[in-house]
Amino acid sequence: MKPIPQxxxxxxxxxxxxxxxxxxxxxxxxxxRKGEIFALLGPNGAGKTTLIGAVCGMVRISSGTxxxxxxxxxxxxxxARQRIGLVPQELGFDMFDTVERQVGYSRxxxxxxxxxxxxxEVLRSLSLWEKRGEExxxxxxxxxxxVLIAKALAHDPELLFLDEPTAGVDVELRRDMWRQIGALRExxxxxxxxxxxxxxxEEMADRVGVIDKGRLLLVDEKDEMMKRLGRTEAHFTxxxxxxELPPALRDYPVTxxxxxxxxxxxxxxxxxxxxxxxxxxxxALVQSGIVFTALDxxxxxxxxxxxxxxxxxxxxx
Amino acid sequence: xxxxxxxxxxxxxxLSRFRRTVFGSIVSxxxxxxxxxxxxxxxxxxxxxxxxxxEYGAFIVPGLLMLxxxxxxxxxxxxxxxxxxxxxxxxxxLSAPVGVAETLLGFVGAAATKSLxxxxxxxxxxxxxxxxxxxxxxxxxxxxxxxxxSFSLLGFILGxxxxxxxxxxxxxxxxxxxxxxxxxxxxxxxxLPSPWDKIALANPIVYLVNGLRWTFYGHSDVSxxxxxxxxxxxxxxxxxxxxxxxxxxxxxxx
Ligand SMILES: Nc1ncnc2c1ncn2[C@@H]1O[C@H](COP(=O)(O)OP(=O)(O)OP(=O)(O)O)[C@@H](O)[C@H]1O
Ligand SMILES: [Mg+2]
Numbered sequence: 116m117k118p119i120p121q122x123x124x125x126x127x128x129x130x131x132x133x134x135x136x137x138x139x140x141x142x143x144x145x146x147x148r149k150g151e152i153f154a155l156l157g158p159n160g161a162g163k164t165t166l167i168g169a170v171c172g173m174v175r176i177s178s179g180t181x182x183x184x185x186x187x188x189x190x191x192x193x194x195a196r197q198r199i200g201l202v203p204q205e206l207g208f209d210m211f212d213t214v215e216r217q218v219g220y221s222r223x224x225x226x227x228x229x230x231x232x233x234x235x236e237v238l239r240s241l242s243l244w245e246k247r248g249e250e251x252x253x254x255x256x257x258x259x260x261x262v263l264i265a266k267a268l269a270h271d272p273e274l275l276f277l278d279e280p281t282a283g284v285d286v287e288l289r290r291d292m293w294r295q296i297g298a299l300r301e302x303x304x305x306x307x308x309x310x311x312x313x314x315x316x317e318e319m320a321d322r323v324g325v326i327d328k329g330r331l332l333l334v335d336e337k338d339e340m341m342k343r344l345g346r347t348e349a350h351f352t353x354x355x356x357x358x359e360l361p362p363a364l365r366d367y368p369v370t371x372x373x374x375x376x377x378x379x380x381x382x383x384x385x386x387x388x389x390x391x392x393x394x395x396x397x398x399a400l401v402q403s404g405i406v407f408t409a410l411d412x413x414x415x416x417x418x419x420x421x422x423x424x425x426x427x428x429x430x431x432x
Numbered sequence: 433x434x435x436x437x438x439x440x441x442x443x444x445x446x447l448s449r450f451r452r453t454v455f456g457s458i459v460s461x462x463x464x465x466x467x468x469x470x471x472x473x474x475x476x477x478x479x480x481x482x483x484x485x486x487e488y489g490a491f492i493v494p495g496l497l498m499l500x501x502x503x504x505x506x507x508x509x510x511x512x513x514x515x516x517x518x519x520x521x522x523x524x525x526l527s528a529p530v531g532v533a534e535t536l537l538g539f540v541g542a543a544a545t546k547s548l549x550x551x552x553x554x555x556x557x558x559x560x561x562x563x564x565x566x567x568x569x570x571x572x573x574x575x576x577x578x579x580x581x582s583f584s585l586l587g588f589i590l591g592x593x594x595x596x597x598x599x600x601x602x603x604x605x606x607x608x609x610x611x612x613x614x615x616x617x618x619x620x621x622x623x624l625p626s627p628w629d630k631i632a633l634a635n636p637i638v639y640l641v642n643g644l645r646w647t648f649y650g651h652s653d654v655s656x657x658x659x660x661x662x663x664x665x666x667x668x669x670x671x672x673x674x675x676x677x678x679x680x681x682x683x684x685x686x
Contacts, residue, residue, distance in 0.1 A: 133686065168686070171527040175685050193435065196529040207520025211452060223441025224528045266524070 121185050122146040123274055123305050124170065129179035131165050131329075139165040141329040142179065147274075147307060152300055154320035154337075155309045162329040163309040164204055167276045171201045183274070197226050200272030202263050204279045204309075210252035214243055217251060218265045225270035237268050240295070257288045264295070275299065277308040281315060293319055313414070317341055325424060332424045338386070346415035347389025349380040349396070354406040361403040367396050378407070389414075434537075438530045442538025443545075446512055450546050457508075457546070458553060461500045465554050468496050469561035472618060483620050486649050489562035494644040495617030497554055498579070501547055502612055502637070503604045505580045509543035509587030510600055517591070517684075526685060532678040536671070540584040547580035564648070572647035578663050579640060585670035592683050611637040621653045636662065 124147040131140040139162045147153050155163050168174030170181055172192065181188040183195040208217055218234050238244045241261045246254060251262055260280075267275060277296070281289045296306055296319055310316055316323045317337065324334040333340070356375040368382035380396050383389015393412055400407060450457060473489035480488040516522040525535065558564065566572050586603075594600040615637030621629050632638055633654070642652035643659025652659075677684070 171523075173523055173526045173685055175681050193433070193529045193531065196527060199527070201523065201527045203520070203523045205520050207516075207523055209449070209515070209519065209521060212448075216448065220441055220445045221524065223444070224438050224524065224530065226435050226437045226529050228437065 123149040125182040127180050129169060130177045131169060131174060132177045139329050143331045145331060150303055150305055151321040152306045152319055154316035154323045155326055156316050156323055157326035161326045163326060164278055167278055198273045200267035200275045202267045202277045202280060206259050208251060211250055213248055213250055214262055215247035218269045221266035222269035227270045234269060237265050241265050257284050260284060274305045279309050341386055342384040347383035347393060349393045349412040351378040351407040352409040354408050363399040363403050367392055369396060434533045435529050438528060439534040439537045443542050446539060446542030461504060461550055462553055462557050465496050466557060473561050484651060490564035492618055493558050493564050494648045495641045497551055498641045498644055499612045499617055500554055501551060501579050502583050502608050504550055505543055505547045505583035506587035506604045506608060508546055509540055509584035510591035512539045512543055513588055513591035514594055514600055532675055536674060540588055543584035544580040551576050566648050567650040568647045575644055575647050582663060582667040582670060589673055592677055611635055616641045
């Protein structure tokens with residue numbers, strides 16, 4: 116018999132009620148596989164940071180169990196935490212200390228023997244080596260975020276949490292971050308990251324979980340998820356009123372507005388199919404001799420998706 | 433199993449933080465103590481008779497040392513744990529494989545170490561102004577270490593409790609310093625008129641100052657056994673409070 120691979124992290128019935136009564140997590144069940152990149156997708160206040168805090172020790176859980184590396188985290192926290200790294204959402208460190216010393220400190224704090232060459236490697240991989248002697252407060256915001264990442268990597272964690280790694284960083288740094296995470300995957304590190312952006316989950320993750328109001332609504336393979344989540348919406352404003360849609364458009368999910376002045380497309384699946392179909396609809400309109408004066412196209416927002424998911428769940432229940 | 437590497441990392445990190453502020457943290461206590469010696473030891477002390485067979489300038493050395501020990505141990509340890517709470521760096525401590533033992537040995541050990549260094553500097557400075565000798569040097573060292581550790585523990589509790597910088601400084605400034613002044617730093621309590629000599633015995637600092645004075649001169653207002661017992665009891669209470677703080681995550685975990 117082939118042994119079933121054990122999840123690296125196994126969360127069951129995790130509930131967190133903050134003092135004051137706010138239920139930030141509502142019996143969350145989640146299994147994380149070894150070596151995967153898992154994206155936790157959710158709007159502000161969904162409970163993402165709370166979930167990470169519950170695993171990493173900042174949050175006292177109200178009920179539920181967490182197993183890490185096959186052992187109960189509540190009992191074996193000391194050995195488990197040595198193997199977990201965390202990049203928090205907010206900056207937080209001794210601003211007056213230097214980059215290299217802070218990273219070395221983190222390594223020691225997590226119980227690893229000093230290793231200057233490993234610290235150098237981490238700093239180089241994050242383009243921080245030139246800045247190693249600088250006081251952290253003198254670095255730019257993006258650089259400070261990199262220091263946080265360097266601190267989290269200094270003890271070579273097997274399981275890494277990244278709480279909104281790309282919030283407030285420019286496009287270049289974002290790409291860079293994605294590359295970094297790719298490199299970590301190569302090394303076999305399991306990564307759990309949170310994000311507000313569907314594109315980010317799409318770009319990086321193997322699997323995606325959607326969380327809202329403390330409830331984990333859906334967990335699935337990225338591709339499956341994108342098919343379910345993705346929606347493209349396009350509005351063509353017509354030059355002249357139309358009484359009915361031309362036959363060429365019959366095969367597309369399009370509708371004509373009541374006033375006959377707007378053609379509306381709603382479809383696609385997050386794999387680029389929507390965008391291609393909008394282009395095809397535009398061509399079909401032109402070929403049918405219908406003139407449009409404006410085209411407004413957008414991908415469905417996270418909020419649209421949550422509304423959709425909650426409705427679906429409501430129906431299923 | 434206690435995580436020694438983590439403990440050492442915290443300890444070193446704290447000491448390096450002290451090193452960055454070495455000027456203020458050493459110069460100011462040394463200056464303050466020197467002023468006391470000049471004013472009380474030299475200027476006024478010349479007109480005061482010996483106290484219990486000890487020259488007045490020498491008599492105030494243990495009290496002044498205690499004054500610095502208490503305030504420095506308390507404020508160093510409280511800042512040590514308050515700063516990460518304030519900056520948000522506490523996340524790292526909470527997510528690290530460290531428990532109450534590592535945190536205490538690291539933070540409190542570092543604060544106590546700094547107090548010991550200060551004590552050595554102050555005792556050396558005192559030699560410039562007065563002539564004194566220590567009757568039980570080893571006992572004195574142990575007692576100083578005990579007091580430094582106890583009040584670093586108290587500082588740690590304060591640093592966890594405080595929710596602002598004023599609160600952080602309130603206890604050393606409003607409680608410890610006045611009690612130390614009233615605690616027989618500058619006088620022997622039998623110099624007080626009745627009933628103040630009895631009331632003074634309710635001040636716990638009296639026992640600390642006199643405990644240290646006993647190690648210096650071999651006699652004091654209260655018995656060394658009582659002093660030692662009270663100090664140990666205080667240390668034990670602080671450790672217990674901190675153990676509860678960690679167990680419940682009070683003010684540290686949300
Ligand atoms: N320490 C706390 N005390 C009380 N309530 C809290 C605390 N921390 C978070 N909350 C509440 O719990 C809920 C979940 O917060 P959490 O920070 O986990 O959300 P999030 O998904 O990380 O949001 P964001 O995307 O904005 O970071 C929010 O309603 C928040 O107000
Ligand atoms: Mg968050």
